[in-house]
Structure formats: C-alpha cells, structure tokens
Amino acid sequence: MKILITGANGLLGQKLVALLRQQSQVTVVATARGTNRLADLYPDVRFVPLDVTDAVQVRQVLVQEQPTHLIHTAAMTQVDECELNQDACWTQNVTAVEYLASTCAELDIHLIHLSTDFIFNGLVGPLTEEATPDPISHYGASKLAAERIVRATPGLRWAIARTVLVYGTVHGGGRSNIVLWVRDSLRKNQKIKVVSDQWRTPTLAEDLALGCWLLALHSAQGIYHLSGHELLTPYQMAQQVAAFFELDAALLEQVDASTFTQPAKRPPRTGFIIEKAERELGYQPRSFMEGIALLAQQSK
Numbered sequence: 591m592k593i594l595i596t597g598a599n600g601l602l603g604q605k606l607v608a609l610l611r612q613q614s615q616v617t618v619v620a621t622a623r624g625t626n627r628l629a630d631l632y633p634d635v636r637f638v639p640l641d642v643t644d645a646v647q648v649r650q651v652l653v654q655e656q657p658t659h660l661i662h663t664a665a666m667t668q669v670d671e672c673e674l675n676q677d678a679c680w681t682q683n684v685t686a687v688e689y690l691a692s693t694c695a696e697l698d699i700h701l702i703h704l705s706t707d708f709i710f711n712g713l714v715g716p717l718t719e720e721a722t723p724d725p726i727s728h729y730g731a732s733k734l735a736a737e738r739i740v741r742a743t744p745g746l747r748w749a750i751a752r753t754v755l756v757y758g759t760v761h762g763g764g765r766s767n768i769v770l771w772v773r774d775s776l777r778k779n780q781k782i783k784v785v786s787d788q789w790r791t792p793t794l795a796e797d798l799a800l801g802c803w804l805l806a807l808h809s810a811q812g813i814y815h816l817s818g819h820e821l822l823t824p825y826q827m828a829q830q831v832a833a834f835f836e837l838d839a840a841l842l843e844q845v846d847a848s849t850f851t852q853p854a855k856r857p858p859r860t861g862f863i864i865e866k867a868e869r870e871l872g873y874q875p876r877s878f879m880e881g882i883a884l885l886a887q888q889s890k
C-alpha cells in the first residue's frame with residue numbers, strides 16, 4: 591500500500607504520519623502546503639509539498655506518486671474564520687475536493703475524506719451515519735458540499751470519515767484543542783468560561799488516525815462515524831482535564847453557549863454513534879480519561 595496524506599502538518603495529519611510509518615506494508619507520502627513541520631521528528635518519511643487548492647499541483651503530485659490510497663485531512667478548520675472568509679473556506683474545503691476526487695477517480699486511488707459533526711444542526715444527537723445533514727455554519731455547509739462531491743464523483747472508490755471535536759498534542763504549533771486549552775489556562779491560574787449546554791463525543795487524534803488506517807486497510811467504502819464514545823459537555827471535559835492534571839477546577843466558570851458572541855453558530859448537540867465502525871472495522875476508541883493520559887505522557 592502507498593498512502594498519501596494531505597494536510598500532514600495538521601493535528602490528524604501528524605498522527606497519521608506517526609502511525610503509518612510504523613506499518614511495514616505501507617509507504618507513506620506526507621504532503622502539506624508550505625514547509626514540512628515534521629522533518630525533525632520523521633526525517634525518514636517522504637515529504638512532497640502540496641497545496642490542495644492548486645489543480646495543476648494536485649494532478650502532478652498524484653500522477654507522480656501513484657498512491658493506492660489518499661487520506662484527505664487538509665481543510666480550513668477554524669469555524670469562525672470560515673464564516674468571515676467564506677470564499678477562502680469554499681476554495682479550501684470544497685473546490686480542493688473537486689480536484690482530488692476527480693483525479694483519484696481517474697487514477698483509481700481510494701479516497702478517504704475527513705468530514706465533521708458540523709454538517710448537522712445540533713437539535714438531536716448522538717447521530718448515526720444515516721442522520722439527515724442540515725448545517726448551520728458556513729464551515730458545516732462547505733464540509734457537506736465536499737461530502738456530496740465525493741459521493742457523486744463517477745468511478746471513485748471512497749470512504750467518508752466523520753469525526754467530532756478532535757484533541758491531542760501537536761508538534762510545531764497549529765490549531766489548539768479543548769484539552770490543551772483547558773490544561774494550559776488552568777496551569778496559568780486563568781479563569782475560563784466553559785460551555786455546559788453543548789454535547790460532543792470528543793475524539794483522541796490517535797484514535798481517529800487508527801480509524802482512518804482501518805478504513806484504508808479494508809479499502810472500506812461508505813460513510814463511517816469515528817469519534818470517542820462518551821457524550822460530554824465541554825464543561826464536563828474541562829472538569830476531567832482539571833482532575834487529571836490536579837489543577838484548580840474552581841477556575842472553570844460554567845456558562846451557556848448563548849453568552850458567547852461568535853461569528854459562526856455551533857450545533858448544540860452532536861456526538862456520534864460509532865457502532866458501524868466498531869462492528870465493521872474493529873474500531874475501539876479510548877475513554878476521554880485514557881485520551882488525556884496519553885496526551886499527558888506525550889507532553890512530558
């Protein structure tokens with residue numbers, strides 16, 4: 591197997607590189623826009639620059655590399671920025687997928703495309719793969735449009751991996767996440783406002799990477815929900831983070847999401863039912879506490 595990863599500098603991309611380079615039957619090709627932030631950690635891994643919004647480059651790299659599988663993690667993931675810069679969001683999250691999906695179909699590359707719980711409106715949850723999408727943000731709309739392109743591309747072998755609120759350690763900077771944010775704020779004795787009326791099934795980045803690897807290994811086709819299995823509010827997550835790191839939970843102020851004025855709306859209740867992935871792939875995510883423990887060990 592030869593697996594090409596887009597967005598290898600990102601949180602999931604980094605964990606995929608770490609996992610796949612250990613599989614003896616896999617040749618990994620890490621790609622990212624700009625410089626390779628993993629060069630010091632994994633000098634053994636082949637790196638090719640790839641901006642997925644550049645149609646010519648997409649074609650060139652895929653023709654040159656001829657991977658058997660492509661895991662597409664690259665995206666504009668800052669939900670508020672997507673709301674404020676809608677054209678840029680569409681180019682990165684939708685147009686890029688048109689290029690990738692059509693080229694993968696042409697070259698018979700199995701495409702594993704990453705998607706999100708934010709394609710749902712958040713009125714009911716946890717959700718199965720069959721739930722009806724109804725995005726309430728531009729980010730969510732862009733990710734749903736990308737799913738539709740993947741599904742409608744003639745001749746494409748594809749899987750869509752949807753996930754929820756991903757957390758983990760990240761090397762060389764990048765998007766923060768709830769566990770790092772809570773831990774680092776409390777370590778500085780900063781008070782933080784944490785939402786207690788949103789529900790999510792938070793996902794350890796390593797578990798998600800393993801789920802994506804299982805999809806590739808089985809050349810699975812269709813939609814798969816890959817998240818943790820505990821439905822928690824951010825406030826409950828923050829309490830667990832405080833307890834694990836023995837930090838002062840009194841610094842956590844419980845608030846309603848309505849007290850925030852954010853450019854993009856967030857779905858109140860999401861979370862995934864992951865039975866399909868457990869049954870068909872043997873996907874077994876860790877508990878939230880186990881995820882925090884792994885993150886703590888890696889941060890030492």
Ligand SMILES: NC(=O)C1=CN([C@@H]2O[C@H](COP(=O)(O)OP(=O)(O)OC[C@H]3O[C@@H](n4cnc5c(N)ncnc54)[C@H](OP(=O)(O)O)[C@@H]3O)[C@@H](O)[C@H]2O)C=CC1
Pocket residue numbers: 596597598599600601602603622623624640641642643662663664665666667668682686704705706707733752753754755756757764765
């Ligand atoms: N994080 C989360 O909570 C969730 C994520 N997802 C989805 O999972 C996937 C992975 O997310 P995650 O790893 O957490 O996100 P990150 O933001 O950590 O990583 C995304 C990466 O995509 C890269 N990227 C953006 N535009 C381009 C481009 N044009 N060409 C090449 N690379 C580009 C970014 O590059 P740069 O570093 O240069 O900015 C970044 O490294 C995404 O598709 C996201 O939508 C779904 C649900 C939850």
Ligand SMILES: Cc1cn([C@H]2C[C@H](O)[C@@H](COP(=O)(O)OP(=O)(O)O[C@H]3O[C@@H](C)C(=O)[C@@H](O)[C@H]3O)O2)c(=O)[nH]c1=O
Pocket residue numbers: 667668669670706707708753754755756767768783784785788790824825856
């Ligand atoms: C900034 C902030 C967030 N939160 C909570 C709300 C939210 O559920 C959680 C994370 O907030 P953020 O604004 O960092 O992230 P957010 O944009 O809500 O995260 C999303 O990212 C995209 C990429 C996805 O696809 C989604 O699955 C989702 O996880 O933390 C607070 O409680 N207080 C705060 O001050």
